[in-house]
Structures are given as C-alpha cells and as structure tokens.
Amino acid sequence: MESIYNLGLLIVLAPLAGAIVAGLFGGTIGRKGAHSVTTLGVAISFVLSAVVFKQVVIDKVGILNQTVYTWLVSEGIRFEVGFLIDQLTAMMMVVVTFVSLMVHIYTIGYMSHDEENWPAGSRAGTNSYQRFFSYISLFTFSMLVLVMANNFMQLFFGWEAVGLVSYLLIGFWSTRESAVYANLKAFLVNRVGDFGFLLGIGAVLMTFNSLDYSAVFSTAELHKNLTFSIFPGSEWNMMTVIGILLFIGAMGKSAQVPLHVWLPDSMEGPTPISALIHAATMVTAGIFMVARMSPLYELSETALSFILIIGAITALFMGLLGLIQNDIKRVVAYSTLSQLGYMTVALGASAYAAGVFHLMTHAFFKALLFLGAGSVIIAMHHDQDMRNMGGLRKYMPITWITSLIGSLALIGTPFFAGFYSKDSIIMAVGESSIPGSGFAFAAVLAGVFITALYSFRMYFMVFHGKERMDHHTREHLHETPWVVTLPLVLLAIPSVVIGAIFVMDMPFGNFFGEAIYVAAEHDVLATVGESIHGWWGMALHGFLTPAFWLAAGGVFTAWMLHRKGLDIAVVMKERFGFVYKILDNKYWADEIYAKLFAAGGRGLGNGLWKVGDVALIDGLMVNGSARVVGVLSGITRRLQTGYLYHYAFAMIVGLLALFSLFIFR
Numbered sequence: 001m002e003s004i005y006n007l008g009l010l011i012v013l014a015p016l017a018g019a020i021v022a023g024l025f026g027g028t029i030g031r032k033g034a035h036s037v038t039t040l041g042v043a044i045s046f047v048l049s050a051v052v053f054k055q056v057v058i059d060k061v062g063i064l065n066q067t068v069y070t071w072l073v074s075e076g077i078r079f080e081v082g083f084l085i086d087q088l089t090a091m092m093m094v095v096v097t098f099v100s101l102m103v104h105i106y107t108i109g110y111m112s113h114d115e116e117n118w119p120a121g122s123r124a125g126t127n128s129y130q131r132f133f134s135y136i137s138l139f140t141f142s143m144l145v146l147v148m149a150n151n152f153m154q155l156f157f158g159w160e161a162v163g164l165v166s167y168l169l170i171g172f173w174s175t176r177e178s179a180v181y182a183n184l185k186a187f188l189v190n191r192v193g194d195f196g197f198l199l200g201i202g203a204v205l206m207t208f209n210s211l212d213y214s215a216v217f218s219t220a221e222l223h224k225n226l227t228f229s230i231f232p233g234s235e236w237n238m239m240t241v242i243g244i245l246l247f248i249g250a251m252g253k254s255a256q257v258p259l260h261v262w263l264p265d266s267m268e269g270p271t272p273i274s275a276l277i278h279a280a281t282m283v284t285a286g287i288f289m290v291a292r293m294s295p296l297y298e299l300s301e302t303a304l305s306f307i308l309i310i311g312a313i314t315a316l317f318m319g320l321l322g323l324i325q326n327d328i329k330r331v332v333a334y335s336t337l338s339q340l341g342y343m344t345v346a347l348g349a350s351a352y353a354a355g356v357f358h359l360m361t362h363a364f365f366k367a368l369l370f371l372g373a374g375s376v377i378i379a380m381h382h383d384q385d386m387r388n389m390g391g392l393r394k395y396m397p398i399t400w401i402t403s404l405i406g407s408l409a410l411i412g413t414p415f416f417a418g419f420y421s422k423d424s425i426i427m428a429v430g431e432s433s434i435p436g437s438g439f440a441f442a443a444v445l446a447g448v449f450i451t452a453l454y455s456f457r458m459y460f461m462v463f464h465g466k467e468r469m470d471h472h473t474r475e476h477l478h479e480t481p482w483v484v485t486l487p488l489v490l491l492a493i494p495s496v497v498i499g500a501i502f503v504m505d506m507p508f509g510n511f512f513g514e515a516i517y518v519a520a521e522h523d524v525l526a527t528v529g530e531s532i533h534g535w536w537g538m539a540l541h542g543f544l545t546p547a548f549w550l551a552a553g554g555v556f557t558a559w560m561l562h563r564k565g566l567d568i569a570v571v572m573k574e575r576f577g578f579v580y581k582i583l584d585n586k587y588w589a590d591e592i593y594a595k596l597f598a599a600g601g602r603g604l605g606n607g608l609w610k611v612g613d614v615a616l617i618d619g620l621m622v623n624g625s626a627r628v629v630g631v632l633s634g635i636t637r638r639l640q641t642g643y644l645y646h647y648a649f650a651m652i653v654g655l656l657a658l659f660s661l662f663i664f665r
Contacts, residue, residue, distance in 0.1 A: 004085055128172075160194065192259060254343075274329060290344075315338050357421045
C-alpha cells in the first residue's frame, strides 16, 4: 500500500508541476520548454497510472484509502485531503491520463500557429501557446484530484477546479465575443448544478456527520427510512433528497437536460480542449460521481427513476439536434450529449458498471473523433462548415481511416469498442423494472438509428463525394503533421479492441469489486450476463439484435441521401419545416433561459436597484437624512440671533424648566 500511496502522490502532482512551470515561467522557457514539461508531467502520470492499474486491478494487491493531509477538525468532523484508489479509480486514472497525453501531443501541432488567432498587437496573445499548455495540464491535475478523492470535500474541490479551468479554456481566445459568451454560459450553467451538488453534500454532512466516503457508505443502510420535512406537512426521504441533489450537480457537469445548453457552445474553445472536455474528463465527472455514490442511490428507487428519465430524454432529443448541424465540431458535440445520456440511463437502471464501461470506451473513440475533426479543420484552414468540404479521403488517408473507425465505434458496430458498451446498456435497460425503464428503452433504441444517421452524414459529407472547398484550399490540402496523426492512430487502437478485452470483466464480471454496490433486486447486469458467452459470441449475436439493424438503417439512409446529392438538413427544412425549426432553435432552450432567467435576473436586479439603492438607500437614508438635517438646521438657525440678551433669556428659561422638573417630579 505504501508504494501505491507514493505513486498516487506522483500521479497527481506531476501535471500540477508542469502547469506551474509552464504558467509562471512560460516566457522564459519558451514554447518548446512549455510543451515539453507539461507533456512529460502527464506522460509520467499515465505510466504510473498504468502501474497502479496493474497492481490494483490485475495483481489485486488491495485498495488504498488513506488520508494525505488533515485541513481542519471542527466538532469532530474531519476535513481532509486523501486518496481512495480502488478498481474504479484506477480505471479512471488510466483513461484520463492517456487521453490527456494524446491531447498534449496533438496540441503541439494544432496550436503551432496560435499567434494567427489573435489580433495584431494583442497583449492577450503574448505567450498564449505556453498558457494553453499550462491550462490543459492544470485541467488534468484537477480531474485526477476529483477521481482520486476519498471524501466529499476533496471531491467538491476537484469538481470546482475542473469547472474553473474549463472556463479558462473555453474562453481561451478571449478577444472573440462568442468565446467569452460561451465560457460565461458554461460557468453560469454549471453554477446552477453545483448549487444542488453543494446542497447534497450539506445533506450528507447533516445526515452522517462525516464527509468520508467509507464512513458514509458503511452506515447508509441505517438511514434508509430517514425522513424529514422540507415544507410543513410534507415528508421527504433523506436518501432520495441526497440522491437527487447530488445528481443535479451531475446534470450540470455532464450536460444533462435541462442543464445541457453550455456544452455545444463550448466548441468555441480550441479543438484540443473540446476533446479533453467532451471525451474523458469534465463531462464524465458526473457519471463517475453517481457510480461512486452507488451505495446511496441503491437506497432510493425514486432517485434512480429520476436519473433514468433525464438520461433517456438527453440521449434521444440531443441526438436529434445533431441531424441538422453543419459545423463539424457541433455534430460531434451533440453526439457527446447523446452518449452521456446513454451513460446516465445505465446509472438509472442500476447498471453502473455498464455506464462506466461506456464512459471508458467513449473516451477513446470520442477523443478520436474530436481530434480527427481538428485535423480536418487544420487542413481546411480552420473552416468548420461541412458544406465546404467533401472528397478529403484522398488527401488525408490517416485522418479518413481513423475517423471511420471512430464513427463505427460510436454507432455500436459489432467488434468495435462502442458496440460492447452500448449494447450492454441497451440490454440492461430492457431488463430493468425501475419506473421509466420502458420509455428509456425506447429512447435508447431510437437513439441508435439517429446516432448512425448523423455520424455517417458527417462522414460522407467530409470525406466522400464532390469537393466543395475553394480552389486555394484544394491546392494546399494534405495530411496533417505526425504530432496530429500519431494521437489519432493511438486512439484508434483502443477504439477497436478495448471493448472486447474488458466486456466480460467490467459490466458482467466483478471488475469493480466493492467499488460499486448494486442491490440484488436491481442487478440487471447479472441477468443479462447469463446470456453472454464471451466477446466473440456477443459480437456475433449483435448482428441479430434490433440495435444493429437500426444502426445499419441509419448508415444506409445517410448513404442513400449522400448518393442522391441530398442533405437531411435541407430535406427536413423543405419538407418538414416545423420540425426543422424546432431542431434549428434547439427546442428554444437558450431563448427560454435568456428571457426567463437572464432577463428575469436583470429585471430583478434593476428593480432592486431602483427600489433598494435609488429610493431607499440614496433617496431615504442618504439624501433623506441630509434633507432632515437641512430642515432642522434652518429652524435652529433662527435661534442664533447674535444678541446677548436673547441668549441670557434662553438660559433663564432653561433654568426654570430644570427647576420645574426637579420640584414637580
């Protein structure tokens, strides 16, 4: 255990050291020094995470649950920094550090001409390359703090640190108004979720008198029937309230409806951070948190049902928005929203292991798709509109084949990584009896067709068909440098094989041990696992399932439309104008929030300013007191005549008044 503890310290501190050096001394060490020190720090974390994974998961040397530092003790409650390194943590550490390492390497090529993205003479663009590497390394540190936490206080610190750094990264090109709007939007929407998350942590502290995971989880069963009154005359189950409040935090961080609106706009940041946020780190923090809290969620079927329905809505309706997008990054972003919905559905069905399994496979193929999109954007001189692309296959063979692999994994093609995790979720939801599981099952099945349709619409528009770019762009088209294509190749490998390697152990075996708890009556994965006989048999059987035929139907539809020179977005606009308008306006969520909350907040602020500040404080207290003094001083001024006999008369009257008081009291 001592060796795992020491490795844990190095894993979490190496990216922090790189971030500090690049951030504080970037101007001194230059570009090469900045990307070298940060990439080395993350590489060290990845190698050591792989060592920890081997020890904890493969060699089964045990788990580490140890305090690193005690911040304070107040009335018996300990506020600590500590590590919980078990099978769930070890898997997350490897995924986060590997994807982050690929992003670091990719960024060397993608941001090599970042000075062109800043206005001439902009001081904000000074050392921007070094600053970006400092941010992404700090992002990695924050995520590691989150996943390695053994208590709610450290979890919240990592949670907020990830949100803060994502704010800096989304708005990295701070001279662009759209980027500033996007990072402010992400920050504010996440604050809504974090308010619920903080209330949930407060409820945990109130109930268990501890913030330590092990202390809370070990006594959770004792509080199963604990109720309290939020409003007079209404009783609420404490476990339900805790579960829903914590999940509200996950709704913000993992972009679940209705707190999803920030994620598509986060595409305003550079593509590497789009991959880092949407693949293995920030957006999966909510999924990880709910899986970690499984001992609490298993005590409330109401909370599970709430999670299940929210995830199903997200999976279906966010996927529909991807059908009409023309920005290549936004298509991938909406696919992320949809896939996060799949993971959330799995959590609601108590198939936590399947949800985390999909988190892992999704991290690889979604990072691959984002970085592949970035490679295309580089070749297109930063044009992101798919309507200006086409026929890139012959110019960019590596990007083409790796993007095809990512797309096949995303739609759940048998033998690819995404198939094993996505089908595990679909089968588990089909077996679930949690209220709302019927709707969720229909939603995730419909989502399979939609995912295949928008994924291969993008693939065909970008890599096949007529070349629609201008003459200058066509003349300069070529494959991107090795620092861009190498991460694509390295991510493509697990996008194919990682599902087959872990499918029997992770969702259907005892991979996570005691890290995830499932009540016997909710264990749908055990039921599904009885019919699974190895990765090969599962893949072969996959060709006979409705999910495969729906995916095949989506690909075929996309191919037929492409072959006829039709675009589904144009077809929907011409033939189904009302539906297109709904999707184009993204269900008017942004407008509703802008008018109801943003405008409402401004209206409330203006009202408080006019009544509280102008009328009450300035008008009554400040100016009013001045007017009272003026009136009193005007009256008093009349008594100040300057004649001595007037003053003597006033003294005699005052003396008589005092005598009268003394005599007649």
